[in-house]
Amino acid sequence: MADRVLSTRKSEGSDKKETVKLSVDSDQLMWVEKYRPKRLADVFDQEQVVSGVQALMKRPREMPHLLFAGPPGTGKTSIALCIAYEIMGEAWPDYTLELNASNERGIETVRERIKNFASYGDRREGIPFRIVLLDESDSMTSDAQTALRRIMEESSKTTRFILTANYSSNIIEPIQSRCSVFRFSRLAEADVVQYLKEICKREGVKFEKEALEKIYEATEGDMRHALNMLQAASTLGDISSESVNKVTGLSGKSKVADILDLAFQGEFQDARNKMIELLQVGGMSEHDFIKFANEALTRSDFASSIEAIQATAEADYRLLQGTNPDIQLSAYLATLAKIGTEVSRSKKKI
């Protein structure tokens, strides 16, 4: 692994997933940022994407707009930032605008910011274009995407867009056809375990290999989640199965199951308060909440129903549309409470 330099990344808006997920001392740097790859050669796994992007880097001036699609924590934003660094060197932060589409939902804001950015100052020699990195672009409505397509056309002389998305199917066809699409896959177990090992060595933390495998099992190829879990476990001492078990408990899977239990018992308000605490204080993303809810509901020991699983799919879909997560998850818990009350009423009748 090449030497990594601490990221000088300018953050546009807050990256909730990366700033609050873990409760470590504020003066202790988050490992996800400390070890974010700076150059393409530092990226682990994703060989196909990396070799495709490296081919484009041979003639950077001809680089098309790019769309990176795939699961969370697999390197989409990181590779976009590596591209900016590979093309512009240390000057990249001056010529790269990072917008988080979920935070900057209004297309007018996006338009205004891109316009200001594209017209701001002269480009230095050797800087072929500016880069606009539009993260989580699949959370934009299709109207906003249509407007975005026009903005892309208007500014394409001076600007290249790199869009990232979890699901490319949520990106309108005219945008997809203007981009080279790269598909990211979940990272393989051997690669993640190897990577975690190297980080443990760099941080001087002792580890058991089984514990690292356990981290992989719990995080399913999401490197951000794996690194956060590793760092959380390291605050408890060596990385052992025991410390990882504690952290996976803390990471919320079981808490989500408890919240669903409360909802099913008709304790809606209590369930909602705990859900808000888990998201706002615990730092769990709404996506993880729904993912863990689905896992709990499909577990054989959990008394759930088809309606509950349908409600989960509905909530997942709505969240992806970029609707207000608090309202959607509250409505979800209310639906579970209703289902729970109906089930217990029909049991009483029997």
Ligand SMILES: Nc1ncnc2c1ncn2[C@@H]1O[C@H](COP(=O)(O)OP(=O)(O)OP(=O)(O)O)[C@@H](O)[C@H]1O
């Ligand atoms: N392929 C990889 N190689 C090395 N580190 C990685 C890789 N993928 C992810 N990481 C680590 O995980 C962190 C988060 O990755 P990144 O922000 O690139 O994910 P993402 O694919 O953009 O996720 P999301 O869809 O949630 O935005 C990085 O800071 C880095 O530390």
Ligand SMILES: [Mg+2]
């Ligand atoms: Mg990202």
